[in-house]
Amino acid sequence: MEKFRSDCPISCSLDVFGDKWSLLIIRDIMLRDKVSYSEFLGSEEKIASNILVNRLTVLEAEKILVKEVSPANKSKFVYSLTQKGLDLLPIVIEIMDWGAKYNENCPRKEIGKKIKKDKAAVIKELSQSLKSKIR
């Protein structure tokens, strides 16, 4: 019943978000201003609703996300990044940069071009602007 396979930090990280969906939810929050279940569900990769619930539950349990009632709509929940979640930003950016570099079918958009030009600056700027939203 051990949670982690080893005490290697890479292994422990993968035990948490090493799957095909978790980082896409994080991406939606960080880069696409999505915050709710229905918005995540609508993303182009078409995650199944039961998987989405499961991942949100895990990410919340891991204190990567925080779930709250929407201030604007009382019958809606919004998910926010914690500092721990925000600290995934460099990982997300590096993965995006690698994916864009090695996939013809992945055209770099504005942010992709900025990353290619000055990755550190993009991380710094995005981190700064997301900082005001963390919980």
Added chain:
Amino acid sequence: MEKFRSDCPISCSLDVFGDKWSLLIIRDIMLRDKVSYSEFLGSEEKIASNILVNRLTVLEAEKILVKEVSPANKSKFVYSLTQKGLDLLPIVIEIMDWGAKYNENCPRKEIGKKIKKDKAAVIKELSQSLKSKIR
């Protein structure tokens, strides 16, 4: 039968190495000087042999790794990184840094401390030293 879920570079990357094992094999090569099937099999996380074969096959098909007969031992295979595989280094380092930061049970070793102190320098140095081994 589409290979990728979308044309998002993050999604495309996760379609390739978004699982609990692929990046551990890459870690073994990058940071632990492991190069062969039996060495990967012996790692502390205890990957199953059929999964290992499957992941090595995928990583080779994706041109992240190259499989060759060992020069030193003709009945042995060695796996080497390609440039594409080496370019995963920043991702691996960022994941290691995050994992060490948020897991009590993951003591930072020498490399972990160097990463905390100067991440960019570690990536640069390691990248430089691994460059001579790529195929």
Added chain:
DNA sequence: AATTTGTTGTTGCAAAATGCAAGAACCAAA
């Protein structure tokens, strides 16, 4: 020559995770 050792797999079966489709629960607004 026969046996052992090292290395790289394969196979069958059980267990777990994922994917899919339908719909339920809940609340708010009309």
Added chain:
DNA sequence: TTTGGTTCTTGCATTTTGCAACAACAAATT
């Protein structure tokens, strides 16, 4: 009281993973 939006559940089929045993092959050893 009906409609629509949002979140979540359920049942079932499919796929992936995990586990354990063992097979194939070559080199080294006896």
